[in-house]
Amino acid sequence: MTDAQETAADSSLRITGGAPPEDGGSSVTEAPIPLLEPREGIPPVIADEAALAEVIAAFAAGSGPVAVDAERASGYRYGQRAYLVQLRRQGAGTALIDPVACPDLSALGEALSGVEWVLHAATQDLPCLREIGMVPTRLFDTELAGRLSGFPRVGLGAMVESVLGFVLEKGHSAVDWSTRPLPEPWLRYAALDVELLVDLRDALEKELDRQGKLEWAQQEFDAIVAAPPPEPRKDPWRRTSGMHKVRRRRQLAVVRELWQTRDRIAQRRDVSPGKVLSDAAIVEAALALPGTVHALSALNGFGHRMGRRQLEQWQAAVDRAKALPETQLPQPGQPVTGPPPPRAWADKDPAAAARLSAARAGVSALAEQLGLPQENLIAPDTVRRVCWEPPSADVEAVAGVLRGYGARGWQVELVTPVLVAALSAKAP
DSSP states (O other), X not given: OOHHHHHHHSTTOOOOOOOOOTTSSOOOSSOOEEEOSOTTOOOOEEOSHHHHHHHHHHHHHOEEEEEEEEEEOTTTSSSOOEEEEEEEEETTEEEEEOTTTSOOOHHHHHHTTTSEEXXXXXXXXXXXXXXXXXXXXXXXXXXXXXXXXXXXOOSHHHHIIIIIOEEEOOTTTTSOTTOSSOOHHHHHHHHHHHHSXXXXXXXXXXXHHHTTOHHHHHHHHHHHHHOOOOOOOSSGGGGOTTGGGOOSHHHHHHHHHHHHXXXXXXXXXXXXXXXXXXXXXHHHHHHHOOSSHXXXXXXXXXXXXXXXXXXXXXXXXHHHHHHSOGGGSOOSSOOOOSOOOGGGHHHHOHHHHHHHHHHHHHHHHHHHHHTSOHHHHSOHHHHHHHHHSOOOSSHHHHHHHHHHXXXXXXXXXXXXXXXXXXXXXXXX
């Protein structure tokens, strides 16, 4: 008996399943039921090697897929490390593991090798799980399954409500999970996040199979498992919010110097960079180019609550940028490795603009026919690249290019005819 079946047997709870609604509303026909307590209660937090060994043995002996989730402290701590890992498996129950006290979970990862891991929005959690030694060999992503199935809302709470008929309490999703000890209401929330995840997976598998999309989903899941860790972002300081206001190279140098100084301080103190200095303050200083600590202190973000020593370190960063020779100043904009922005196509290459317009219309129509988002049918960047530097307008050439850009087999099969037709479109 699955978790959902056990829950349904309780006279106070019931399951109401359903397919993606035609009208975009909830598919549940009865009022959803609040899910207030984990079935076996809140498990103790695993924080030592002996308790971890018991959990590993229990989960290795369990059966079926394992639900996995992780909580981070985004907005509070530096980086995206995991501060709590939740798991649930038939025969093992639920486990809450403190990866600060138990930073190496590779033995647990190895014990679950070959087992299907069920995650919601897997690409968000996999990087922090990889850091502690947990890497899946098989995967089912319930958020991605919901997208492919055509559900209009694919957050975990929305999916559990529309598919299983339960309401998850989501009030603690943005708390500081680095807090120790973790409050009981937070632990309850964390345990409930994996309570019905396998049941959601089972219902979505049936829905995908009903729609003839199960093989598509499996190809997507396999691609997530096989994907290498992302490369470090080049010039991350360029993503400072408000950068569009900064035009001059000297001002760009100030943004870079302040961003890098902030990042070093945040990493040393293990706090979110935004708690050290806001993006708005960085941009303000870059535009003003203050010459003294007094002038800096008059700017927004550098007010009276900032101490003299802090002001001096920020002014020193501004001064370093102002002293750079012209040859060391950053260039405006980032090197373009792909096509230009589509808004410029009509002027630069009217034929390419016509191809893109036809391709977008064709992809949109096909996605609507298949009942899934356009971006899941084919990556918009892939469509732009194909239209900007087109291969010959035949099936083999287009299919080869799509595979080269990482499109999965099901995407290649469906999208190739659309793009072949689009590549023949003529400029008006």
